Amino acid sequence: MPRVLSDSDVADFRERLCEAAERLFAEKGPDAVTMRQLASELGVSPMTPYRYFKDKDDILAAVRANGFDRFAESLETARASATGGRAKGAAVGEAYIDFAFEHPHTYKLMFDLNQPHEKDYPELVRAGLRARETMSAWVKDLAAEGVMTGDPVQIGAMFWAAAHGAIVLELAGKLPHGAARSLHHMINTTLARGLASGG
Structure with a gap:
């Protein structure tokens, strides 16, 4: 009779499986990874992952x-650590760049994949919405101070698109090392001038 797993046992195995999956997905691409490979990475039987996840898409x-969630937490922490709208915006921008280049495989899996039927995964939807909120929260700070005017969600999306574009270009080798951060600063300064209250 198999041992009854505690909640902590389940959580620990799911975490280890996700860590192995992230590495393999990044190295080979999700389509090239099998459940058998994931099981082999952890030294368990081929059927073991199915006790924790429905299939590879679930993983x-x-x-x-x-x-x-890790991305959002980084940006939320950066925003909370700064005082004043401008400082919060700058801190969030730096945290964004830092996360992308410190965790490039994670970043690519988050943003460069189209997962069919995403609505079938409520935790993914929740985490994605949390991350999206970090893109407009600091804009709301600036709007509350009268520094910036406009729809915070749309403005946040503009800055997000600019940051993401610069990061992806550097990760793809189309920009030299460190160029994304410099470009990010220049774009943000230009956008901020155009969106300034009374500008």
Whole structure:
């Protein structure tokens, strides 16, 4: 009779499986990774992962949700650590760049994949919405101080698109090392001038 697993046993194995999956997905691409390979990485039987996840898409969703949560936590911490709207915006921008280049595999899995039927994975949807909120929260700080005007969600999306574009170009080798951060600063300064209250 198999041992009854405690909640902590389940959580620990799911975490280890997700860590192995993130590495393999990044190295080979999710389509090239099998459940058997994932089991082999952890030294368990081929059927063991199915005790914790329905299938590979379920694992991918968990990996991406974990990435979005870690990303959002980094940006939330940066915003909370600064005082004043401008300082909060700058801190969030730096945290964004730092996360992307400190965790490039995670970043690519989060943003560069289209996961069919994403709505079937509520934790992924929740984590994605949490990450999206970090893109407009600091804009709301600036709007509350009268520094910036406009729809915070749309403005946040503009800055997000600019940051993501610069990061992806550097990760793809289309920009030299460190260029994304410099470009990010220049774009943000230009956008901020155009969106300034009374500008």
